[in-house]
Amino acid sequence: MKKYKIVLLSGDGIGPEISEVSKKVLKKLSKNHNFDIEIIEKLFGGIAYEKYGTPAPDETLDQCKKSDAVLLACVGDIKYDSLARELRPESGLLKLRSALNLFANIRPVKIRKSLLDASSLKKEIVEHVDLIVVRELIGGIYFGKPRGHITNTKIPKAFNTMVYDSNEIERITEIAIKIANQRNKKICSVDKSNVLEVSQLWRDTVLNITSKDKNISLSNMYVDNAAMQLVRDPGQFDVILTSNLFGDILSDLAAMLTGSIGMLPSASLNNNGPGVFEPVHGSAPDIAGKNIANPIAMLLSASMMLKIGLNEEEAAENLETAIDKVLSKGFRTADLADGSTEVLSCSEIGDKIINEI
Numbered sequence: 281m282k283k284y285k286i287v288l289l290s291g292d293g294i295g296p297e298i299s300e301v302s303k304k305v306l307k308k309l310s311k312n313h314n315f316d317i318e319i320i321e322k323l324f325g326g327i328a329y330e331k332y333g334t335p336a337p338d339e340t341l342d343q344c345k346k347s348d349a350v351l352l353a354c355v356g357d358i359k360y361d362s363l364a365r366e367l368r369p370e371s372g373l374l375k376l377r378s379a380l381n382l383f384a385n386i387r388p389v390k391i392r393k394s395l396l397d398a399s400s401l402k403k404e405i406v407e408h409v410d411l412i413v414v415r416e417l418i419g420g421i422y423f424g425k426p427r428g429h430i431t432n433t434k435i436p437k438a439f440n441t442m443v444y445d446s447n448e449i450e451r452i453t454e455i456a457i458k459i460a461n462q463r464n465k466k467i468c469s470v471d472k473s474n475v476l477e478v479s480q481l482w483r484d485t486v487l488n489i490t491s492k493d494k495n496i497s498l499s500n501m502y503v504d505n506a507a508m509q510l511v512r513d514p515g516q517f518d519v520i521l522t523s524n525l526f527g528d529i530l531s532d533l534a535a536m537l538t539g540s541i542g543m544l545p546s547a548s549l550n551n552n553g554p555g556v557f558e559p560v561h562g563s564a565p566d567i568a569g570k571n572i573a574n575p576i577a578m579l580l581s582a583s584m585m586l587k588i589g590l591n592e593e594e595a596a597e598n599l600e601t602a603i604d605k606v607l608s609k610g611f612r613t614a615d616l617a618d619g620s621t622e623v624l625s626c627s628e629i630g631d632k633i634i635n636e637i
């Protein structure tokens with residue numbers, strides 16, 4: 281029997297609620313598909329700061345490095361917003377991504393048939409959407425130096441640096457090419473090269489690397505236009521390749537094509553070593569503790585973990601089919617409710633999905 285060791289980071293806000301569902305789902309899948317999964321739970325984010333004074337304790341990072349894969353819920357809360365930047369839960373997340381060298385964040389945006397009417401856009405606009413955002417994850421403005429605050433001047437100033445070297449752009453482009461080759465072979469690289477030098481290097485490097493693969497059709501788009509096009513005609517995109525900040529923003533926007541940010545999973549990957557599988561959404565403090573969060577983004581992240589991280593493709597498919605069955609029977613969490621469907625709590629929809637596995 282195959283044995284896997286995964287680390288579960290429940291984090292903050294709705295994290296523990298959606299993690300509880302994920303744990304039960306993974307246990308059922310492991311039974312049905314005959315593999316053994318050890319789930320090691322570690323503190324991470326604000327909850328880790330409370331206990332250890334740091335959001336990403338060494339012990340948690342070490343355990344993640346030793347695992348087959350990491351399943352992460354979400355971190356952050358308003359109560360940590362006044363902490364020194366390096367102590368904030370979000371900084372812990374950046375530290376984890378960097379420590380595991382997770383340079384590629386893969387965010388698939390797929391419309392589930394039964395949710396065609398749940399999108400904030402018209403059905404005709406979203407029905408052909410099937411795109412993947414390939415986002416660079418450990419460079420760009422989230423990591424660039426210098427960064428800081430100047431407080432000893434009359435007018436306070438703050439600054440960040442958006443920086444990439446060509447190696448960083450090359451390796452994420454290669455990932456986008458690999459993914460595009462398994463799909464419609466179209467890459468749209470999104471940048472702001474009409475204004476930024478760093479984006480010009482991005483554009484030149486992407487062109488240089490993609491031109492070596494004659495199967496790939498490359499287009500370029502400025503990020504402001506890309507935001508507009510994602511709402512105007514999202515079906516035009518296959519693979520969107522972009523930098524850390526732009527990918528972060530565009531994928532939240534793209535989430536609404538699917539009906540809710542509670543539906544969007546992601547995989548943060550390295551060329552070798554464990555990946556981190558994490559929903560696109562944050563800790564949703566506004567609904568935390570109410571058992572009303574949508575656990576599906578985390579379950580779809582678990583599905584990506586099974587497929588990409590553990591090679592358990594059948595289990596991943598079983599989970600996705602179970603999710604689709606529950607949605608097609610009209611069960612929804614509150615974020616997807618439209619009056620004609622039955623609204624269930626986070627744990628209730630979790631149980632429905634488990635029953636379909």
Ligand SMILES: NC(=O)C1=CN([C@@H]2O[C@H](COP(=O)(O)OP(=O)(O)OC[C@H]3O[C@@H](n4cnc5c(N)ncnc54)[C@H](O)[C@@H]3O)[C@@H](O)[C@H]2O)C=CC1
Binds near residue numbers: 561566567
């Ligand atoms: N990967 C992570 O852990 C991330 C953490 N954050 C952190 O999360 C906290 C909240 O950030 P926000 O900007 O409010 O973004 P958010 O994604 O947490 O929430 C935005 C809106 O979407 C809703 N929402 C999010 N996930 C949902 C789900 N699964 N089911 C139903 N509704 C859901 C929330 O209730 C809220 O109204 C902040 O501390 C932020 O820094 C934000 C983004 C990513």
Ligand SMILES: CC(C)CC(=O)C(=O)O
Binds near residue numbers: 373374528560
């Ligand atoms: C909270 C951040 C570190 C990043 C973020 O919003 C994301 O990765 O989606």
Ligand SMILES: [Mg+2]
Binds near residue numbers: 528529532560
């Ligand atoms: Mg984000």
